[in-house]
Amino acid sequence: MTADAVVEGGRSYNALWWAKVQSAGPLQVSPDTPAVAGLTRAAEPDGSSVWMLPTLPQGAGHAVLEELGTPPVAVEQPNETARVLAICVTCCWPDRSGPAWPGVVGTLTQIKAVYAGMRGRPEQSSDLTLIIGSLRRLHATHWLLWNEKDGEVRLGPRVVSWGPPQLAGLRELCRVLPDPPPAVLSPARNPEPDPDPLPSDADAIATATATDLTDATATATATATDLADAEASAVEVEDV
Amino acid sequence: MDATLLDAEAEAAVLRVYRQVFAVLAREAGAMIVDPELLDVDQAILDAFAEAGSDGLTVEQASLACRGYPHDVIVRRFEVLRQYGAITKLVDRPNELRHRAAFAPYVMLMFLKRMSVQGGQAELHQLLTLEAHSVSDPRATEDQGQASIERLTKVFRLLGNELAILVSTSTTAQLRENAQLAWGNERLIEQAEKVHRIVLERWPTLHRACTQLRMSLAAYADAVQLAAGRLVERAGTTRALGLLPIETWLTFTRSSETDALAGVLDGLLFDAAAPDFSPETMLEAVESGRRTGSARMAPPRPSAETDAPESAAATDREDLRAEAERILAGRSSVSIIDVVDDAGDWITARRVLAELTAAHLHDELDYELVWADGMRIDPTAGTPWATEGTFRRVTR
Amino acid sequence: MSEQHALFDSLLQDLSDRSRDEVLAAFSAVQYAANPVAEVQLAGLRDVTLRRQVQKMLKLIGRTLVQVDGTHWTAGYADDVAETLTAQGWQPLSVVDRAVLVLVLVHSVAIPRSEGILTGDSWKSARPTTVDELRTTKISSEERRLSLQRLRAAGLIQLSGDHSGGPSYIPGPQLQRLTPAARRRLQDQLILAAAPASPIAEAIRARAPLPTNNSPT
Numbered sequence: 037m038t039a040d041a042v043v044e045g046g047r048s049y050n051a052l053w054w055a056k057v058q059s060a061g062p063l064q065v066s067p068d069t070p071a072v073a074g075l076t077r078a079a080e081p082d083g084s085s086v087w088m089l090p091t092l093p094q095g096a097g098h099a100v101l102e103e104l105g106t107p108p109v110a111v112e113q114p115n116e117t118a119r120v121l122a123i124c125v126t127c128c129w130p131d132r133s134g135p136a137w138p139g140v141v142g143t144l145t146q147i148k149a150v151y152a153g154m155r156g157r158p159e160q161s162s163d164l165t166l167i168i169g170s171l172r173r174l175h176a177t178h179w180l181l182w183n184e185k186d187g188e189v190r191l192g193p194r195v196v197s198w199g200p201p202q203l204a205g206l207r208e209l210c211r212v213l214p215d216p217p218p219a220v221l222s223p224a225r226n227p228e229p230d231p232d233p234l235p236s237d238a239d240a241i242a243t244a245t246a247t248d249l250t251d252a253t254a255t256a257t258a259t260a261t262d263l264a265d266a267e268a269s270a271v272e273v274e275d276v
Numbered sequence: 277m278d279a280t281l282l283d284a285e286a287e288a289a290v291l292r293v294y295r296q297v298f299a300v301l302a303r304e305a306g307a308m309i310v311d312p313e314l315l316d317v318d319q320a321i322l323d324a325f326a327e328a329g330s331d332g333l334t335v336e337q338a339s340l341a342c343r344g345y346p347h348d349v350i351v352r353r354f355e356v357l358r359q360y361g362a363i364t365k366l367v368d369r370p371n372e373l374r375h376r377a378a379f380a381p382y383v384m385l386m387f388l389k390r391m392s393v394q395g396g397q398a399e400l401h402q403l404l405t406l407e408a409h410s411v412s413d414p415r416a417t418e419d420q421g422q423a424s425i426e427r428l429t430k431v432f433r434l435l436g437n438e439l440a441i442l443v444s445t446s447t448t449a450q451l452r453e454n455a456q457l458a459w460g461n462e463r464l465i466e467q468a469e470k471v472h473r474i475v476l477e478r479w480p481t482l483h484r485a486c487t488q489l490r491m492s493l494a495a496y497a498d499a500v501q502l503a504a505g506r507l508v509e510r511a512g513t514t515r516a517l518g519l520l521p522i523e524t525w526l527t528f529t530r531s532s533e534t535d536a537l538a539g540v541l542d543g544l545l546f547d548a549a550a551p552d553f554s555p556e557t558m559l560e561a562v563e564s565g566r567r568t569g570s571a572r573m574a575p576p577r578p579s580a581e582t583d584a585p586e587s588a589a590a591t592d593r594e595d596l597r598a599e600a601e602r603i604l605a606g607r608s609s610v611s612i613i614d615v616v617d618d619a620g621d622w623i624t625a626r627r628v629l630a631e632l633t634a635a636h637l638h639d640e641l642d643y644e645l646v647w648a649d650g651m652r653i654d655p656t657a658g659t660p661w662a663t664e665g666t667f668r669r670v671t672r
Numbered sequence: 673m674s675e676q677h678a679l680f681d682s683l684l685q686d687l688s689d690r691s692r693d694e695v696l697a698a699f700s701a702v703q704y705a706a707n708p709v710a711e712v713q714l715a716g717l718r719d720v721t722l723r724r725q726v727q728k729m730l731k732l733i734g735r736t737l738v739q740v741d742g743t744h745w746t747a748g749y750a751d752d753v754a755e756t757l758t759a760q761g762w763q764p765l766s767v768v769d770r771a772v773l774v775l776v777l778v779h780s781v782a783i784p785r786s787e788g789i790l791t792g793d794s795w796k797s798a799r800p801t802t803v804d805e806l807r808t809t810k811i812s813s814e815e816r817r818l819s820l821q822r823l824r825a826a827g828l829i830q831l832s833g834d835h836s837g838g839p840s841y842i843p844g845p846q847l848q849r850l851t852p853a854a855r856r857r858l859q860d861q862l863i864l865a866a867a868p869a870s871p872i873a874e875a876i877r878a879r880a881p882l883p884t885n886n887s888p889t
Binding site: 461462500501503504505507508509511512513514515516517518519520521522524525526527528529532533534535536537538539540541542543544545546547548549550551552640 | 754757758763764768773774775777779783786787788793794795810822826831850854855857859860861863866871872874876878879
């Protein structure tokens, strides 16, 4: 017997948590929050909190809807949104033998590059509008954790719902998409330069580091400018 | 109705005005009209008299002025109005053909029209204002104060009775139709209480009449509450909304603070957006994105001309939007000549124009393609002949 | 067969494989389909015994079956659950989103009801609310735009088919998830907010609350 059937009020405890998750989406709670039957937990990499989100028995869930011909609420720009999620998977899931959560941090620069690669042509300024709109939608529904200020993205807690069969499909997806360029994270997240380089290589390393940093700054600046533009155009595009 | 009025005021002059004003309600001498359109005919006739000036009108002239209505209808109504004295001969002699109209019936018509739209409440408000005004007049006598109080007592008794009878005898639908009897009752009662207060302060001896007024106001308020209760009880889960006047809703939406609007949903919970993305959906989207991309890279060749406007993009709103944004490149509008020239050759230009047209026609995209009359002719251009026009964002 | 489910297994383990599939299909349809599903379409809804299982599953997660038009089913929050959570201050929908939704409900449902042109007893309506009608308030256009997007994504509003005067909105399918008690609560609170001194509001305050009903089967 499960604990909730024994503990007085246990059923209502579960019901209230499930209702919270259905009304607010996946919930970020402190790790010492007691378990709730049927809600899975996705721990943040730093262990400071966990996300709670629902699991369903096999044979239940969205997969059933298509067979029944009873669609869920439509996503705005469904194809663009699905493409951007796919691109984020390829950028943020380097260890394809393991689960997708929590993955690693990807950047807007990577996303733009893969997007243009997918389209089979150079990057265009109009891409950004579509990409940002999709990132925001996916962030709002917890498929991604999108940090607009830094132009950085992680996979969101909902990806925990992808089981082994789905992960196989995602690996296929990653094969179809172009490989992302290496991530250049915002300066704050950059690892410290080696504090004690060997004397003979000191100059070379210093130069390389300086170049990297310059690039990173340039990228960060470009990102900020792009975002300001995207902000303006996203306003008009999304006002359907 | 006539009997009450006759008992109350029996003087011949008063009777004459009553006869005149009720002329517009008479089907023929001695009978009420049953067709409200006759009121329009009466109004047309009285309108014609207003235009005619001091020469008056003959029945034929009136008929001519009211050509919108059949001749015999005008003649019949003219005769009814004449019998009731709403229209009289210009000079009272046997062979006089010209007539003049009294103003009172026209005033009556205006009141009737307003009451038919508003149910008489506005008129009652005005009556109450007039009563308050007349009992406040320094020259008003105690008798006038008493008469005023008694009139109001009767009005509210009639109102309360009507509503109480409706509550006990009619269906919910009938009651709902008459719901305006219950609307705005607060204000009516307030106004009546004001008259009551003025009268009681000026003439304390009228306390007995004032008690009667208070009782009739209380009975009216009870009837309103009863009616409201019964309507709400039978309104199901959303239909009681229809019991408030439209103006109330409009005022609510226009004047409420955000918090007050949001507060309507207190105690209610809704589902968060929870779209699902399966790897299959994502793969399909990526594949279609790749196809679109490669289609763009290779414009259709002349041999595939028939397929040219039907690019894969035309089937996908997002891709249309992307194409439109690519063409606009951050601008709010762009000249078609530029678009055509940028495309290079006509085959490519035609494909682009097909997509812009599709974006223009797409009901969920905010773009428009507007053609102008002019034409650009430039033998050196990729497409020498190009119609002028603008493709632009529409703000909605 | 499949892996264990801590919440539902105690309900599902006694069912035959076929019944289990039908119950899960019906559960998924009422929970995740945007619109109410036809009773005739699913054995898990048609068959009273199976439907009771669906209702039991829903009860475990704070939901309940809601019948629509006598022929369709969907799922919404059980009245006691919504009441308990909101009494604790739980309201994930932002103030602006709720205000915008209420504006759509007034223009698309309340006003047409006052005009006597809406039939039925639900929050469904085909009367569009235009952006102009939403503009008459204290919400900035940017806030409103974002809010409309969020409300659409949640199925609380939807685009109306009428684009003649720019985009316009009607109540979304999620409004159909409201239980009878929730529907009436919404009606009552709307009247109390819009015309607190009216005889109708007085009658609503005087009326006994609707009994909550969590088992419509």
